[in-house]
Amino acid sequence: xxxxxxxxxxxxxxxxxxxxxxxxxxxxxxxxxxxxxxxxxxxxxxxxxxxxxxxxxxxxxxxxxxxxxxxxxxxxxxxxxxxxxxxxxxxxxxxxxxxxxxxxxxxxxxxxxxxxxxxxxxxxxxxxxxxxxxxxxxxxxxxxxxxxxxxxxxxxxxxxxxxxxxxxxxxxxxxxxxxxxxxxxxxxxxxxxxxxxxxxxxxxxxxxxxxxxxxxxxxxxxxxxxxxxxxxxxxxxxxxxxxxxxxxxxxxxxxxxxxxxxx
Numbered sequence: 001x002x003x004x005x006x007x008x009x010x011x012x013x014x015x016x017x018x019x020x021x022x023x024x025x026x027x028x029x030x031x032x033x034x035x036x037x038x039x040x041x042x043x044x045x046x047x048x049x050x051x052x053x054x055x056x057x058x059x060x061x062x063x064x065x066x067x068x069x070x071x072x073x074x075x076x077x078x079x080x081x082x083x084x085x086x087x088x089x090x091x092x093x094x095x096x097x098x099x100x101x102x103x104x105x106x107x108x109x110x111x112x113x114x115x116x117x118x119x120x121x122x123x124x125x126x127x128x129x130x131x132x133x134x135x136x137x138x139x140x141x142x143x144x145x146x147x148x149x150x151x152x153x154x155x156x157x158x159x160x161x162x163x164x165x166x167x168x169x170x171x172x173x174x175x176x177x178x179x180x181x182x183x184x185x186x187x188x189x190x191x192x193x194x195x196x197x198x199x200x201x202x203x204x205x206x207x208x209x210x211x212x213x214x215x216x217x218x219x220x221x222x223x224x225x226x227x228x229x230x231x232x233x234x235x236x237x238x239x240x241x242x243x244x245x246x247x248x249x250x251x252x253x254x255x256x257x258x259x260x261x262x263x
Contacts, residue, residue: 030232031059035073036084037147038064038174039111039193040219043252044084047245054239058232066173068145074099074224081227082236084219086111086147086193091220100222104234108241109219109254112194113151113209116182119202124189126207131161135168139178139187142171148178151214152191158213179203193217195253218257 036044041064048060065073067087074080074094083100085091088107094100117124123134130138141149149171156162170187172178175196181187183202190203197205221240223233239245246256 029057029059030229031061032081032229032233032236033079034060034062034082034084034236035070035078035080036062036064037067037070037086038176039086039148039195040064040084041176042199043195043249043254046248046251047240050244050248051236051239054244055232055235058236060236066141066145067147077226079226079228080224081229081233082221082223084221086217086219087150088216088218088220091222095222099224099226101225101227101230102222104237105220105222106237106241107218107220107257109249110257111217111219111254113148113155113191113214113217114194114197114205115207115209116179116190116192116197116203117188117206118182118185119204121188121204121206124206127155127159127191127209128161130156130168130189131164135188137170137181137187137189138165138168139170139172139181139190140192141175141178142173146172146174147217148175148191148193148196151209151217154214155191155209158210193253198253219254 034044044062048062051058051060067085067090070085071090071094074083091105095102095105115127129135140152143149143153153162156165170181172181175192178190178192179196179200182190183200197203221237223230223237227233249256
């Protein structure tokens with residue numbers, strides 16, 4: 001999976017370079033490669049449409065993968081300008097290994113962890129209900145590669161039902177995949193980011209995890225040292241922090257966090 005992600009990013013870069021070569025010499029476009037998690041996809045796709053109004057010469061290319069795959073792609077040399085992740089641990093790790101321009105690292109959004117069931121379900125109302133005979137399968141993203149899965153494990157541990165639920169677990173690569181299993185009835189319930197849940201009209205949120213039940217779900221953004229377009233990448237990060245971008249993020253279920261530089 002990591003190798004495929006690396007190849008995909010490289011192909012997007014080569015295609016953008018080809019397109020750029022056809023542009024006007026006096027306004028040569030600059031391509032920025034943005035790598036992020038799946039839960040950020042819908043918001044970023046809209047940002048890609050909005051940003052050219054601010055910077056007409058900048059082309060935004062986006063690639064999406066699980067947090068673990070994204071980290072490995074960066075460490076293997078993927079041509080990434082800006083990295084966005086819902087895992088502060090991964091961003092800190094990449095910074096410690098020298099991949100991140102520390103001064104550009106920002107914490108800028110937060111998310112909620114929610115319990116979802118199919119739209120027609122009438123017998124599941126809380127996280128505690130997962131530990132009953134009426135629930136056979138609980139879906140969550142793989143905790144080893146999916147950020148929402150890490151938070152889901154923390155939530156279940158908080159409610160003291162993690163161990164008895166383990167035989168019921170079904171793991172996916174992303175929150176979006178988890179939502180689809182609940183939609184199709186292949187799982188009775190799922191634990192996902194709110195931003196994944198609100199995109200489906202076939203599931204409903206029946207419970208929101210208490211804030212103290214899991215680590216803060218904070219999204220981080222940073223420019224990578226390997227970027228060939230550092231000035232433009234920095235400008236894009238600043239755009240993500242302004243009011244226009246914030247309105248897009250709120251639309252897709254994110255909450256605006258304090259825009260503070262990471263330590």
